[in-house]
Amino acid sequence: MASYPDGNLRIAIIGGGPGGLATAIALSALPNVEVNLYEKAHELREIGAGLNIGYNSWRVLEILGADSNINGHLITEVQQRNGLDGTLVAKRGPSTLPLKYQSRRARRTRLQRALLDQVPVDIIHLRKELTSIENVPEGGAHLGFSDGSEAFADLVVGADGIRSVVRQTAFPEHNIKFSGITIWRTLVPRSLLAHIPDIPTCTSWWHGPSGHAYFSPVDDPSRTEPEDEMIEISSRTIVDPETDKTRRWSWGVPTTNEHVESHFTNFDPRVREALAKVPKGNWKEFSAFSGPRLQELTAWDKLVLIGDASHPLTGAFGSGAAFAMEDGWILARSLEFIFPSLQGEKGSSISTHDGIKKALAIFDSIRSPYYARMYEYLDNVSAKAKARGSTFEARLKSRVEAFSEGGLDWIYLNDIERVWNDWLENMDSTRREKTNNVRIESNL
Ligand SMILES: Cc1cc2nc3c(=O)[nH]c(=O)nc-3n(C[C@H](O)[C@H](O)[C@H](O)COP(=O)(O)OP(=O)(O)OC[C@H]3O[C@@H](n4cnc5c(N)ncnc54)[C@H](O)[C@@H]3O)c2cc1C
Structure with a gap:
């Protein structure tokens, strides 16, 4: 053979x-x-x-x-924030690497x-x-x-x-088994979030007690029409996989805005406002699985x-x-x-x-x-x-x-x-x- x-x-x-x-x-x-x-x-x-x-x-x-x-947003600043009160706790950038x-x-x-x-x-x-x-x-x-x-x-x-x-x-x-992490991801037109302070301009993480919301532009404005520019939102929540017995197997399945937003009700108003602007039917849910080496x-x-x-x-x-x-x-x-x-x-x-x-x-x-x-x-x-x-x-x-x-x-x-x-x-x-x-x- x-x-x-x-x-x-x-x-x-x-x-x-x-x-x-x-x-x-x-x-x-x-x-x-x-x-x-x-x-x-x-x-x-x-x-x-x-x-x-x-x-x-x-x-x-x-x-x-x-x-x-590969057209994409050049990451010049990454911010880490306390997601509950919005305080900026750390930031990084710009990079010293050659531009390419x-x-x-x-x-x-x-x-x-x-x-x-x-x-x-x-x-x-x-x-x-x-x-x-x-x-x-x-x-x-x-x-x-x-x-x-x-x-x-x-x-x-x-x-x-x-x-x-x-x-x-x-x-x-x-x-492999459920790691306890559920991720919701979507792309939103930048124009819908443009009025929210600190969200549409850079890459930012807003950390909460059991999860975070992440925002980042994904387009190079010099190569994208303004009306086509999008912002990525990736938010996640973590539960203890040992105590949470809900059966999870989702990978890229649609979920409702209410479901996602319910995990961020105690977050900074800027985060809540951004999540509220996501057009209905846009969220996709991913249950993260992992396994030993x-x-x-x-x-x-x-x-x-x-x-x-x-x-x-x-x-x-x-x-x-x-x-x-x-x-x-x-x-x-x-x-x-x-x-x-x-x-x-x-x-x-x-x-x-x-x-x-x-x-x-x-x-x-x-x-x-x-x-x-x-x-x-x-x-x-x-x-x-x-x-x-x-x-x-x-x-x-x-x-x-x-x-x-x-x-x-x-x-x-x-x-x-x-x-x-x-x-x-x-x-x-x-x-x-x-x-x-x-x-x-x-x-x-
Ligand atoms: C929330 C999240 C955020 C991430 N962010 C980043 C990031 O910022 N940067 C980064 O580099 N990575 C990131 N990753 C990781 C990245 O997405 C994956 O590591 C990457 O896609 C792995 O590529 P892969 O080709 O190994 O597998 P996959 O991308 O999973 O591709 C596997 C392919 O195999 C096909 N397939 C599966 N089973 C079969 C079968 N039985 N027969 C035939 N075809 C089959 C599937 O349809 C799929 O097309 C992220 C992952 C997650 C979950």
Whole structure:
């Protein structure tokens, strides 16, 4: 069944979110790879509202060739406020990075469009919901879809998000559960909020005792007609998942204005006024699920998890799209490193099975420790917050400290190309060391 090096290396990507699309771009650029992307939706459309595109995202978008044409609001000031009385407790900005790498808040559809524009159109298969994966002992995997169709691939990339079927198949004992966080998101015409002081002009967080409201413009005024400019509102509430027994499974489902507003009745009048201006039927509700860290991101020597499928943290760092795209790019580099013919060189001395196994080991050695560090960071944050107590003042202090301390440059200033070059350098010096040791030993 093995198809490579005689034919093309056949790779199936499951899911057309930022991770799947970025992986498709990176892999399609390699010779001798046949890429197919299977997406369950009938069209590729982003649900949600806006997202942050910071340095780490810009770098990976740049090397994917998808960084131009993403119009978004340049984040020059971020404010943290006591959401109950409106006091400004901290602020940050402007950035000292070169303009092209500075953070922008953009509509999610714009990121998706920028990625889609770089993906060869004929490799995307819509309305293909993966339902089963069968491990073929001689090599590769059979994929089964809900419409009864089947496909075969040497390597399967699970880019199918937080509720990943690929992860469930590879790690059936792994479970995600409701984290206690419910998020409501929407985009509102800027004109509806223009009269409210401090809300339409910058990115701001208004913290309450058990949740917050977040506001940010998502358009670049120099590239958007004033009547088309939008403000993103993302508000969330947190309950104790151990005591709250309501069954939650919502993901992008409509909810009423009354329901959202009922969680913010004690907030500053500016917040309440802004929420009251949301046109009816605009709110979408998301129940955030999360799960423990996977010890490894690969299975069966032919399955690999990327993006939200690989580290179910549900947006804990507000940078998950960047992580997913970085994963896809590193996967392409790992395969290219192992298979000489993916670098355009003739012939290959490695079998498909061994090659994929080695490439996945490289991928895992780079990305697993990165995700492990995120889980560790979050554990420390919650231990610190617990020690401090659960009063509103204590929570606000923790939030503002986390915001002001920095300490997350390894995420937000991550340069994935440098990570790969460091890995190559490290590899070279290990090889040189090994060769030297062999020489020394043979001289003894
Ligand atoms: C409230 C919130 C705010 C966030 N803010 C930010 C932010 O500011 N910046 C940022 O970078 N990230 C942010 N994130 C995180 C970001 O949205 C995700 O990390 C990112 O979308 C993950 O991309 P992905 O490709 O791994 O998965 P997804 O975007 O979830 O894509 C998965 C795709 O797989 C498809 N799929 C699922 N199952 C199947 C199946 N069985 N068969 C075929 N297709 C399937 C889905 O339809 C979907 O298209 C936020 C997340 C949340 C919840």
